[in-house]
Amino acid sequence: MADNIYDAIVVGSGISGGWAAKELSEKGLKVIMLERGRNIEHVKDYVNANKEIWEFPHRNVRTQQMIKDHPVLKRDYPLQEAVVDLFANEKDCPYTETKRFDWFRGYHVGGRSLMWGRHSYRWNKWDFEANAKEGIAVDWPIRYDDLAPWYSYVEKFAGIQGTKEGLEVLPDGEFMPGMELNVVEKDVAKRIREHYKNSRHMFVGRTANITQNHEGRVACQYRDRCWRGCPFGAYFSTQSSTLPAAMKTGNLTLRPFSIVKRVLYDKDKKRATGVEIIDAETNQTIEYKSKIVFICASAFNSSWVLMNSATDIWPGGLGSSSNELGHNVMDHHFRCGAGGKVEGYDDKYEYGRKPVGVYVPRFRNIYDDKRDYLRGFGYQGGASRSGWGREVAELSIGSEYKEMLCEPGDWSIGITAFGEMLPYHENTISLDPDKKDKWGLPVLKMDVEIKDNEKKMRKDMMEDAKEMLEAAGVKEVTTNDSGYSPGMGIHEMGTARMGRDPKTSVLNGNNQVWDAPNVFVTDGACMTSASCVNPSLTYMALTARAADFAVNELKKGNL
Numbered sequence: 001m002a003d004n005i006y007d008a009i010v011v012g013s014g015i016s017g018g019w020a021a022k023e024l025s026e027k028g029l030k031v032i033m034l035e036r037g038r039n040i041e042h043v044k045d046y047v048n049a050n051k052e053i054w055e056f057p058h059r060n061v062r063t064q065q066m067i068k069d070h071p072v073l074k075r076d077y078p079l080q081e082a083v084v085d086l087f088a089n090e091k092d093c094p095y096t097e098t099k100r101f102d103w104f105r106g107y108h109v110g111g112r113s114l115m116w117g118r119h120s121y122r123w124n125k126w127d128f129e130a131n132a133k134e135g136i137a138v139d140w141p142i143r144y145d146d147l148a149p150w151y152s153y154v155e156k157f158a159g160i161q162g163t164k165e166g167l168e169v170l171p172d173g174e175f176m177p178g179m180e181l182n183v184v185e186k187d188v189a190k191r192i193r194e195h196y197k198n199s200r201h202m203f204v205g206r207t208a209n210i211t212q213n214h215e216g217r218v219a220c221q222y223r224d225r226c227w228r229g230c231p232f233g234a235y236f237s238t239q240s241s242t243l244p245a246a247m248k249t250g251n252l253t254l255r256p257f258s259i260v261k262r263v264l265y266d267k268d269k270k271r272a273t274g275v276e277i278i279d280a281e282t283n284q285t286i287e288y289k290s291k292i293v294f295i296c297a298s299a300f301n302s303s304w305v306l307m308n309s310a311t312d313i314w315p316g317g318l319g320s321s322s323n324e325l326g327h328n329v330m331d332h333h334f335r336c337g338a339g340g341k342v343e344g345y346d347d348k349y350e351y352g353r354k355p356v357g358v359y360v361p362r363f364r365n366i367y368d369d370k371r372d373y374l375r376g377f378g379y380q381g382g383a384s385r386s387g388w389g390r391e392v393a394e395l396s397i398g399s400e401y402k403e404m405l406c407e408p409g410d411w412s413i414g415i416t417a418f419g420e421m422l423p424y425h426e427n428t429i430s431l432d433p434d435k436k437d438k439w440g441l442p443v444l445k446m447d448v449e450i451k452d453n454e455k456k457m458r459k460d461m462m463e464d465a466k467e468m469l470e471a472a473g474v475k476e477v478t479t480n481d482s483g484y485s486p487g488m489g490i491h492e493m494g495t496a497r498m499g500r501d502p503k504t505s506v507l508n509g510n511n512q513v514w515d516a517p518n519v520f521v522t523d524g525a526c527m528t529s530a531s532c533v534n535p536s537l538t539y540m541a542l543t544a545r546a547a548d549f550a551v552n553e554l555k556k557g558n559l
Helices: 015-026 064-069 124-132 144-158 183-195 238-248 299-307 400-405 452-471 536-556
Strands: 006-009 031-034 252-255 258-266 271-279 285-289 292-295 336-342 359-360 375-386 411-420 428-436 442-447 475-481 518-519
Touching: 006 015, 006 271, 015 238, 015 536, 064 411, 124 144, 124 299, 144 238, 144 536, 183 359, 183 375, 183 411, 183 452, 238 252, 258 285, 258 299, 258 518, 271 292, 271 400, 271 518, 292 299, 292 536, 299 428, 336 375, 336 452, 375 452, 411 452, 452 475
Parallel strands: 006 031, 006 292, 031 252, 292 518
Antiparallel strands: 258 271, 271 285, 336 411, 336 475, 359 375, 375 411, 428 442
16 A cells, blocks of 8 residues: 555454454454564465375484474474474564473464464353452453354354254364264264263364355365375465455455564554554565554564563553553473274274374363362363384384284374463563574573473363273273473463453553554454463454454544
């Protein structure tokens, strides 16, 4: 647009940014979406999507050079040849850790919508009420009924496969036909339901993988290579879904390599006037002006933008007047559960590579169940037969060994718990005044830890898993705890929470910054608590809701 003036600016192009761009442009606004990283074009740039393991130089394992180049990414599973280029370069974009925090970021068009696990669950009514009932942090300014129609709205467009179960703890949504459990998963699920008299449930995980052709996208091909980018568009991402819809309107401009440095703020009008960016390739500083700004850069980066804005008025940045900006960091703690062997199915096989396994919804601290900790957890997992990569104890070399590995091995099943982390004020991110990134910008400093509540919960997360599997007839069940550090769940939330009072929150019930009502934050930063289910579907619903509100307010002249 002439003179870099738009109706709306969207900062970030991940799940939330993509939805903001789609909704605002479809409602007739001229929108620019600013992404700090490179462009990745749908299909064309999914360079590893169709490669077999043997086509990777190092068979898709990490090399010593990769380990050296990625000191944070090496801490967990994302460091693989197939996807290493989809994660942020830690040398260019460092951060500091007062306490360990594993921050796995995607700096490119689409962000982590290209690499996410796709589990898509609605929050339940208790999730929005728990803070107020338990005296934790602050009350959510909305309830389930406020978000329910927006859950339906985004589910219909994104495409969520699943089964209706009629459970209060995990509300049903607008589902495409659900993927089938394999034979062992079906039988284990049945035995758990019978043993616990329908008080515990196991069913297929609800994921953003379409099982029917939808919006120009082709149904899932059961390749289970989702995070390399799907040439069929079978899972929801910015590239497969929201970006094409936004581009179709003719109202969207996409600008990659655009690092948003700060929001421009008019202290007299108490409104944002736009943003200032640094071109990541040329280091040129450019200003873009707009009527509204949607900050969707992922939780921590969105708060970074606010912290770096209007510091002449608020030393802590735009939205810091409550002293809550940068506080209340949350994640989902996990990496513990149980697993074991399943006998009696040696004549049963799996076909295809189903990209999702089972889900067990929360059953602790609901109804009459009371524990010595607050909140609860759910499980994700699955059953499978071991393949050629297993060891055969009786054989070590020769033709018999090769023949044995041509046959499938034993069946096993495992479930891993994902637990809710409470919003502690002292869990913070802040600007590090002593360290800069490649572009001379201050980096974030992490000071986050889990506390006694989460540690108590982890005991049940393991023991309950063991008890359920044994009740279902699984043999040689063992518990496991692989160790957890905040950030490993890749569900970072909080730092610019919603609330009812500008004295105790950064955003109001419509995701507006109290100090600048034409600035909206709708990604993980806005979360007031964390639930125990994957959060991305909630970001989608909140973003669509906020965009609808913003456009209506614009029409009324209130912004």
